[in-house]
Amino acid sequence: MLDGLEVEEGKEREDFAGFKIRPRLIVYPKNEEEIVRVVNYARDNKIPIVTYGAGTSLSGHLQCEGCILLDMKYMNQIIEINDIDWYTRVQPAVNLEKLNSELNKKGFFLPPDPASYFLCSVGGATANASGGMRGVKYGTFRDWVLALKVVLPNGKIVxxxxxxxxxxxxxxxxxxxxxxxxxxxIITEIWLRIIPLPQRKTYTIISYVNDIEEAGQLIYLIRRNGIIPEIAEFIDGEVIRALNRELNAGLSEKGGAFIISVEEDYLPKLQTLLENKEYIITEGEEAERIYSIRAQSAIALKAETKLMYVEDIVVPVSRIIDAIKRIKEIEKKYNIRMPIIAHIGDGNLHPNIMLDDPSKAQIIFDEVARVAIELGGSVSGEHGIGVQKARVLAEQIISHNGREVLKIMKGIKDLIDPEDIMNPNKFVELAYKLSELDESTIPR
Amino acid sequence: MLDGLEVEEGKEREDFAGFKIRPRLIVYPKNEEEIVRVVNYARDNKIPIVTYGAGTSLSGHLQCEGCILLDMKYMNQIIEINDIDWYTRVQPAVNLEKLNSELNKKGFFLPPDPASYFLCSVGGATANASGGMRGVKYGTFRDWVLALKVVLPNGKIVxxxxxxxxxxxxxxxxxxxxxxxxxxxIITEIWLRIIPLPQRKTYTIISYVNDIEEAGQLIYLIRRNGIIPEIAEFIDGEVIRALNRELNAGLSEKGGAFIISVEEDYLPKLQTLLENKEYIITEGEEAERIYSIRAQSAIALKAETKLMYVEDIVVPVSRIIDAIKRIKEIEKKYNIRMPIIAHIGDGNLHPNIMLDDPSKAQIIFDEVARVAIELGGSVSGEHGIGVQKARVLAEQIISHNGREVLKIMKGIKDLIDPEDIMNPNKFVELAYKLSELDESTIPR
Incomplete structure (x- = not known):
């Protein structure tokens, strides 16, 4: 049934976060029709399908045993860049950095900038509604996708x-x-909204702070004063030291660095708010270097530990200081290091759990996620759920939204994928199953 | 079962567009718990519920016979304006203008600006994903709602x-x-994203053009040159004359007026693009007057005709000129007047069908909608579907998206509202029914 398709035996792969992918078959489709054939084959034989873009997901989205892995590598074309209708139409495996460089040539860009932008596929970023530093101003992929072509589980192209x-x-x-x-x-084409490249001069300011509390106070002030930043980031002292060691970043080794970019006309107001702080104003190449250093923070940390688990919680911006205090308590309780990288401007925090022994990872992971749930936040802002966060997703939905909401989500999965072949046993489906099975840990 | 609630016998009402609302009962709930009781009563007795905000919908969303009308007028409180987390939390019947004036006092605003902003409820605008002139830059309510509290058809609050x-x-x-x-x-609370009031000076430019083709060429040029306008509007010569007669607008009686607002730093580039055109640059009060005149265009037209049906098609911006030509042909074919008001910057056109005899209204209405479908557009940009556009919605979905997509939508309605009590027989449900019944007009 798969005659003429490029198929290979299932070799094990590992994704970016170390989750194992153990397919029985790997198929490299060249077009929609081939995907339809694979989907029909999988459905007839009740084999799960997992779609592989660039393998950069972080929460076990690709983990599988005996699945068909659909590696989209050949479907990597930019089909259209429309400079009147302000969209681009692409195949899913196009690389995000490559797409933006083509858009830039025509004076446009696609704002969301996951840290993996130079590696990730646009299809993966869409399937995961990925964000990045620019999220504070521009949101995530959720805000930029206009339309999709999809092969449904029943084999129909819509x-x-x-x-x-x-x-x-x-x-x-x-x-x-x-x-x-x-x-x-299976996403086979994506239409994304694009906008003209920013035309205003921007400045990037680093303000060294004693701790994240001070950075939190700063962001409260900036929000109350109506400044819309391009990016508003925080890295703590441990991250700074790792960046200096690993990348020769040349940062001051203080308790933390608050990094903010603003359009030039916000600069005077921002400087007033930064009065009595130590700060450096940069622009041009030096501003780009700082953006790039910030983007590589997790890589620098990872170079210095055996195992690292990247959390991705969101809290209301007004609760950042409370969240940090709670995270520090968890750090102490388990006697571990958990350096913090944060998109502080939108409340999206990445505590990085560093461990030698992985046995406690999930427990700590869930405990951090529960801080977000208790403060009215979310267990994930931009990395998604996969298998890793399914339990805390159930807890979040049941306590914030209502058990009925989880039922509706599961109902939608059943409606669209009644044979349960599309990346089964993850995300909402797994959250639902855990909530049904495990009465003790899920609030009712 | 409804003891203690404020209930009155069903008196007939008419919505803003003249659709008849003939409830058997009108209930004025004061809180969620009362709504739950009404929903349970309606479900037990299989009576449809229709929710009434301010009655400003335009496509027959409220039309009913023998329904329970839930008039939300008492649930009109602004619960919270959060200047750090940048959201406001409101009850559904709060008036949009009132909300924005409270937000303005704190330095914030909610961008979407339906022409009925001074009348409409925020709940109605949410249920309808309403847009307005600022849509070209800020999108519609779809882009600004963060969360909802809802009483589901099964009576659960989520x-x-x-x-x-x-x-x-x-x-x-x-x-x-x-x-x-x-x-x-039933929406009982809404969290909406808010942003700081614009801090840059803006200018509003009116350029008088010979016809909408010339305005179309202008918008192509503006888009290609990467100008992001605050608003980009068009009114044709007939609209100008009606505004002069009805509101003493003092506009030049040319073939049309292209109205664009931009932040000051775009002005030099825009002036280059307008070279050789007749245009006036305004700011401050005069710019506000022009915005307000444009906002009242439909009212001015309505004052001069017996019956007027407001279309709401969207076409890709790059197809505006083709769309206009096709609309002009329809005007000729039926020998009617169909003055055009357009959010030309985002391709959302409002041809206003003026008739003495309503018998042909739906035929003409559908014919205009089919122009949008054929050009890759949508039958509605911001007014919604209701009963009026259900047939063309089915045509759009089946020809653009695939019949399967309409089935999934109907499946979701059945999943969430299995007893079919929530505003039944409209929108997706009606579109689905028409597509099943009427094989001749719906493409398969």
């Missing part, structure tokens, strides 16, 4: 959404599919 | 989404509920 800024064409299924982690269908 | 800019907490149900036209549940 378009979801329209490549239009405004469209009231029925229930919004687009946002169901964006961030669905491969559980509802 | 929260959908989180009041966070980033949240990967399961499938995105939020965007299913935003724009669902009262068909999935």
């Amino acid at each position: 378009k979801i959404g329209e490549p239009l800024r405004k469209n009231r064409g029925g229930y919004d299924l687009l946002h169901l599919f964006v961030g669905s982690e491969g559980t509802l269908g | 929260k959908i989404g989180e009041p966070l800019r980033k949240n990967r907490g399961g499938y995105d149900l939020l965007h299913l509920f935003v724009g669902s036209e009262g068909t999935l549940g």
